[in-house]
Amino acid sequence: MPDADRPQELPERLLTDPEMINACRVRDFACVFRLVKTKAGIYPSMIARRCELTPSRVGEVIAGQRRLSHMDVVERIADGLRIPGHMLGLARRAWETPQALVATEREAPYGTEPEPEPEQQAPASLPGPDVDSILALATRTSLSAATLEAFRSSIEDYWRRDEQHGGQALRPAIVGQLRYVVGLLKENRPSSIQNGLYQIAAELARLTGWTYFDARQYNQARAYFTEALQLAKEAGDHQSVANVLACMSLQATYQDRPADSLALVTAAQDQARSTPGSTPRVLSMLSMREAFAHATLGNRDSTHRAIGEAHRQFGQIQTGDLDPSWVTYFDEPKLNVDTGIAHGRLGDAVTAEPLIADALRREDRANHRGRAFHSFWLARTQLNLGKLDQACRTATQALEPASAVASERVSGHLREFYDQLAPHRQEPVALAFEARLRELLPPVSGSLRP
Incomplete structure (x- = not known):
């Protein structure tokens, strides 16, 4: 972007202020936002615009009514306010590196076609891509x-x-x-x-x-x-349209844009309901995505209603249903773990814990990402209930499947658990967890604050 459009840097006196340093270390964004306002003249409306948050969300944070913990949101705050990554426990941000030294991939602007990855030079013994195309035309048969x-x-x-x-x-x-x-x-x-x-x-x-x-x-x-x-x-294919919209809804939830998430999943449900062939399993999955959006918005009654509809639809599944292949993953353990996560998003850890734990016991062990992802959810839920020993044991068990899968989403949930563990970092069970973490996932643990 042009230099004139770049977010202004924070004053050095603010970045070296002990109160600011401590607020960033524990990610107390209520304090961070107040200090940015009083000492840098960046008011809440400007904070909202620069960090891609709504003004009401910023107001709730400043008032102590909401905490921000999603890694994507933490990164947007770091980039929008120009807070160096190490102050928030993040990797060095791209804007901290002189442009001439940047060698990392940059994302395409929203709505643009991704740039194709550069082609590797083909070995001399293989024909070039133009010859491949000619041969394909010569030998093509009807499908x-x-x-x-x-x-x-x-x-x-x-x-x-x-x-x-x-x-x-x-x-x-x-x-x-x-x-x-x-x-x-x-x-x-x-x-x-x-x-x-x-x-x-x-x-x-x-x-x-x-x-x-x-x-x-x-x-x-x-x-x-x-x-x-x-x-x-x-x-x-209206059902496929519904499924893609549901994926986009889940992504919006991760980006802490619950209003977008709700709009997308509502459109997905409209597509599915307009299709006579939509099965109860499809409608159940979509209702759970709706529950996620409502829970992220804090709409308790609407979340419970959507969860109830998901279970009602699931109860109508019959053996002969012609489910699309892309929804067969949504079995009873998945229904239950998603129900637990929705309750967890509402802050109802007591209800969430047994649901997630039971689903984990029944989940396919070959699904490394799902097991790691759900285990870290369970560990964070147990920590919210004050069950430190159980939480660390659960998180330790999650490290092995996490080490078997390359997933930034899983790494993000691991970091969130690690941050939540901060007040207990010197307890023996937490030290044992961290030792195992550094043994199995050194690249991840290396980016965590010790």
């Missing part, structure tokens, strides 16, 4: 239903490996297949084959968006989710 089924099987395999190890390493293959299928759409084919290709392309675009979402690269994720929406609409 059949079996070909579409092969594409769907590969997508299911991508999802399975994504759950086990994360999607970062898979992304080049997924994007390559997406572009190949989009290329096939340019040719004239029977409508049944063409619609099938649109559905496959939509799911590949959604999967790509998901891998970026899991990496917390939100602009890229949204670009691919938008592409998935367009492809699903071309196919006339």
Whole structure:
């Protein structure tokens, strides 16, 4: 951005003020915002605009009515107010490094097409991409239903490996297949084959968006989710449109934009309800996403109503239901763990703990990301209940699946638990947890405050 548009730097006297240093260390943003106002002349409305928060949210924080703990929000505050990363327990921010030395990936602006990754130089023994294209034209055969089924099987395999190890390493293959299928759409084919290709392309675009979402690269994720929406609409697949909107709703929840999350999931429900083939499992999953949005907004009654609807719909599932493949993950343990998380977002730890714990006992052990993610949720819930020993044991058990999957979302939840553990950091059980953390996840632990 032009220099004139860059956020102004905070005065050195404020950044070296012991009160500011301590407030940043414990992430007391009520104190941070007050100090920024009184000592830097940055008023709440300006704080809201620079940190992408609503003015009412900033007012609630200053009044002590709300705490901000989402990693994405903490990073927006650091970048918007120009607070150096180390003061908030974050990695060095991009703007702290002279531009000539920056070598990290930059996200595309919202709404733009992600830039393709540079192609690797092909070995001399392999033909170039132009020759590949010529050969493909010469040997291409007509597609059949079996070909579409092969594409769907590969997508299911991508999802399975994504759950086990994360999607970062898979992304080049997924994007390559997406572009190949989009290329096939340019040719004239029977409508049944063409619609099938649109559905496959939509799911590949959604999967790509998901891998970026899991990496917390939100602009890229949204670009691919938008592409998935367009492809699903071309196919006339309202259920797929609903699913993509539900993914975007979940991302908005992570970005602490609950009003956007609620609008997106409401649109998803409208799409699903307008489709005669929508199954109870689909409607149940969407109701749980609605519960997440209401819980993040603090709407207790609406959250409970959405949870009740999710369980009511789930109770209507029958063996012969023709569920889309993308919703089969939403089984009873997933319903229960999401119910616990929704209660946890409302601050009802007593209700949340047994639900999350029971679901964890029944969850597929091959789903490393899900187990790590839900275990850190349980550990934070137990810590809120004052169960320090249990919380540290749960978090320690989560480290092994967390070490098996590359997921910034999981790392973010680990950091949030670590920060919440701060008052107990010298207790023997907390020291044992940290020793195991540094043994299994040194890159993560290295970015945490000791």
